[in-house]
Amino acid sequence: MSIQRRVSVVLLLVIVTFGGLSYSLLATQMTPAFLSLEMEAASTNLARVKGALANDVSQLTLKSGDWATWDNSHRFILGHDENYVEDNLGASTFEQIDIDVVLFLDIDSRLHWGLLFEDETDDRKLLDELQVSESVRQVLLTHESTDSVVHGMISTRFGPLILSSRPIVRNKYVGPIAGTLIFGQFLDVERLAILQDRTEVDLAFLARRDPEVRGVQDEANTLLSSAHWQVATEDSRIDYLEMYDLADNPLHILRVRTPRDITALGGKTLYGSLLSLAVLICFVAIVIWLLLRRIVVHPLTALTGHVTELKKTGDMTKRLDFVGQDEIGELAVAFSDMQNTLLEREVKVNESVLKLEYQATHDALTGLANRRTLNNQLDRLNESVGADDIKYCVCILDLDRFKIVNDTSGHAAGDALLVQVATLLTESVYTTDTVVRLGGDEFALVLYDCEGNVAFRICERIREKLEALSFCWADIHHRIGVSIGVLSVSDSERNVSEILQRADAACFTAKESGRNQVYLVADSEPAVDAKRRELHWVQRLTTAIDLDQFILFTQAIVPLQASRKNEADRLEVLVRLRNYATKKLLPPGAFIPSAERYKLSAKIDQWVVTQMVRYTNIYEDVFGDDRMYWINLSGASLSDERFTSFLEATIKDSKLQPGRLNFEITESFAIQNVAEVSTFMQRLKDLGCQFALDDFGTGFSSFNYLQSLPIDCLKIDGLIVRKILESKVDRMFVKSIIDIAHAMDVVTVAEFVEDDELIEELTTMGADFGQGFALGRPQEIMPIASQVAGELQA
DSSP states (O other): OOHHHHHHHHHHHHHHHHHHHHHHHHHHHHHHHHHHHHHHHHHHHHHHHHHHHHHHHHHHHHHHHHHHTOHHHHHHHTTOOTTHHHHHOSHHHHHHTTOSEEEEEETTSOEEEEEEBOTTTOOBOOGGGGOOOHHHHHHHTOOOSTTOOEEEEEEETTEEEEEEEEEEOOGGGOSSOOEEEEEEEEOOHHHHHHHHHHHTOEEEEEETTOTTTTTHHHHOSEEEETTEEEEEOSSEEEEEEEEEOTTSOEEEEEEEEEEOHHHHHHHHHHHHHHHHHHHHHHHHHHHHHHHHIIIIIHHHHHHHHHHHHHHHHOOTTOOOOOOOSSHHHHHHHHHHHHHHHHHHHHHHHHHHHHHHHHHHHBOTTTOOBOHHHHHHHHHHHHHHSOSSSOOEEEEEEEEESHHHHHHHHOHHHHHHHHHHHHHHHHHHSOTTSEEEEEETTEEEEEEETOOHHHHHHHHHHHHHHHHHOEEEETTEEEEOEEEEEEEEEOOTTOOHHHHHHHHHHHHHHHHHTTSSOEEEEOTTOHHHHHHHHHHHHHHHHHHHHHTTOEEEEEEEEEEOSGGGTTSOOEEEEEEEEEETTTTEEEOHHHHHHHHHHTTOHHHHHHHHHHHHHHHHHHHHHHHOOOOEEEEEOOHHHHTOHHHHHHHHHHHHHHTOOTTSEEEEEEHHHHHHTHHHHHHHHHHHHTTTOOEEEEEETSSOOOHHHHTTSOOSEEEEOHHHHTTTTTOHHHHHHHHHHHHHHHHTTOEEEEOOOOSHHHHHHHHHHTOSEEOSTTTOOOEEOHHHHHHHHHHHHO
16 A cells, blocks of 8 residues: 555544544533523523513603693692592502502602502501601602602512602693602512513512522622622522612612523533543544554654765765655655756756856946946955055046937947947956946946056047947948046045046046046046036935925015005015035025036926915915015026926916016126016016016116116115115115116115114115015025915815
8 A cells, every 4th residue: 555545544534533623622612602601591581680670660650650740640739639539549540550559749748648559458558657768768759850750669568669759740741840659569479470471580589688698699609799699509590689779778689590401401412522532532643653653654764864864974976775665765766866956956056156146247238347346346445455555546438429329320239339349448458457337328447556647548548449430330330439537546445436426527527528538537636526516416406306305485575665664565585405414404505506507497496486386375365465475586597488488377377466476587697688588577577477686786787778677676786785884885876776776666675684774774765675684584484384284274
C-alpha cells in the first residue's frame, strides 16, 4: 500500500477524531447554555408575573379614574345626593367591577363613606380596620393636580392590597378637587390562583417574617440585588423579589418557582456522550500514534539524516543513497534531481546578478556609467581626497541643438547620435577617467588627478571634435555643439549634491554666455555661487506658486487732507514669501529680481490677482466692503498679452464694483514703454480699474510723459519724501510734483511717511495721501479672509 493511501487513511482517522473532539468541546459548552436557558426561563416567568400585577394595577387605575371624574361622584362627596349610596354603592355593583375596598374622603381627608368586602364573611368593615400606616395615608391622600394618580400595594391585616387613589373632580376635570376616591383589590388566594392561571407560573406572596424567607438570602445561589434573591434546588429555581408599599417600606416577598426540567434533561444526555467520546478519543489517539510511527516517522527519520549530513558538509554534489518503493523513495530521487537543478540555476543566477548590477550602474543606450555610478564615485573621492590638493575635476556637458535632431529626424536618429557622442567622449579621456550619461543629452566626466587648466584643455578638444562632427541620417546632415562646465574640486568636505549643483551652474553659465563654450570655475567662485542661488530660486518660486506659499499683506494709504477723509479706504497689496527654514517672511526684494530674470514674475502677479479677487468678493458679500485695493504689476506682466487677457477675463468674471481692484506700475518701466503701457492701462480702465505710477521722482521724473499715460494716482518715491525736512531742494521738488499732479487732476501719495513731523509737513504741502509706518504697518490678509470664508461656509 502506498504512502498516499496510508496517509489518506490516517487523515480520515484524524478527521473522525477531530469531529469527536469538536463534539466534546461543544458538549462542554452546552452545560452553561442549559443553565443560561434555565436562568432566562426564570427571568421570563418573573417578568410575566410582574407584568400581570402591573396590568391589574392599570385596570384598577382605569376604574378609579372613571368613578373619580363622574359628576354623580362629585355631587356625592359634596353631600348633595343622598340616593347615591343606594343606587350605586351596592354589593352587586362592586362585585361586577371586582372591587374589594371603596373609600370616599372629603377635601380634609375625612372618611365620607367607605366599604370593605372580606371574602369569608362579606361583612362591611370600617376604614380603620385596614390599619393603613400614616406614611401610606399621606401618599394616598396627596393630590396636587386634578389629573394626578397614586397606585401601588400596601399591607393590611387581611393581606396584600392593591390600591389606586384619584382626586374626585367634575367631568372633564372642571373645577377644584372635591375629595379623594380610593379603590382596592386584595391579593387573596382566589386572585393569586387567577394570576397563576394567566401567567402559568407557580407564585405566592410571603410575609417578610415567614420562615421560608428567613435566611433565604444566605442560602441564595445568586444575589441579583439587595431586594432580589435566587435559590436553586434540585428540581426548581426560585426567585424571591421584595415588594414595597406606596411609602417605599418593605412589604411582602413575591416568590416565583420555575422547574429545572431543561438542566435535568441536558445533564443526562451529556454525561453519556462525554464518556463515550473520551473512550473513543483515547483509542483513536493510540492507533494514530502507532500508524504514523510505522508508516511515516521511521522512513522520514532516515531521509532527514541524509539531509542533515548534506547541510553540514554543504557538498551539493553528494547524492542521497536512500532507496524505497513508495513515495518517500521517490522523494529521495527527486531531491537528487533538485540538487542538479540548483547547481545549474546557481550559475544562471550569478550571471543574472552580474547583469543586473551592470544595468543598475550603466546607461542602457550608450553603455556609459549612469548617475548612480557618478554619485558613488564622488562619494568615494570625497572620502579620500586631501583638503588642500586639487585631485579631480567634474565636467557637465549639455549638447547644443540636439533637440533639432530629434524633431527633424526622429528619436532613433537622436539615439544613434548619442551613441556616437558617447564613443567620442570615451576616446577623448584616459581609461582611468569616468564618462557618464546623466540622461537626455547631458553627460558628465570625472577626470582624476587633473587640475582645472588641464581639464579645460581636454574639454576644449572635446568641444572642437563635437563641433566638427557631421551626423547624417536619412540624407539629412546635422551639426551640434556642446556647452561644458568644468569644476575643479579641492574641498573634501563638500557633499556630492553640492558638487553637481556647482558643476551644473558652470554649464548653465557656458550656455548663457552663447553656447558651444567651455566655462571653468574654481571651487569657490562667487559668480557660479550666485548662478547656483538663482537656479535655486527658480525651483523655490515655482514650488511657491504651485503650493500657494506666498502670503498677502495690505498697508493703508491714509488721507492727509480733510477733503479726502470721506473717500473709500485705500490699501496697497504687498506679497511676501515665507522662509520655512528660518520661519521668517522674505520681502519682494529677496525674490522678485530672480523671478523677473527667469520670467516668473507674471505668474506671481497672476497668483496675487486671483487671490485678491477671491478675497474682495468675500469681503463685499459679508461686510459690504467698498475699499480700494492697489496691486503692483511687474514689467514682464505688462508685456505679456496672455497676462493682459487673463486680467481682463478675471475682472469681468469677478463682477466687482469699478475701482475695487487697481494697479501700480513703476515709473521706470512705464516711461520706457509708454505706448505699450498706455494701451494696457486703457484696456483695464475700460473695466473700471485705476492706475498709479509708483516710485515717481527717482527715475526719469518726466512730466511730459505723464500726459501720455492715463494715470489716476502718482506715488512720490519715499527716498525723496523722507528728505524734505532737511533738504530745501527735495522739498521744492516734492512740492512741484504735487502741484503739477493736481493741475493734471491726478491724486498724489507720499511714500515712506515714518514720523508725525513728516505727516504735518506733507499735509501743509498739499499731498492727498500718505503711506508709511507712521500711518499704518502692513497687516496680513490671509487669516482675515480664512475666517470670513469659514463663517460663510458655516
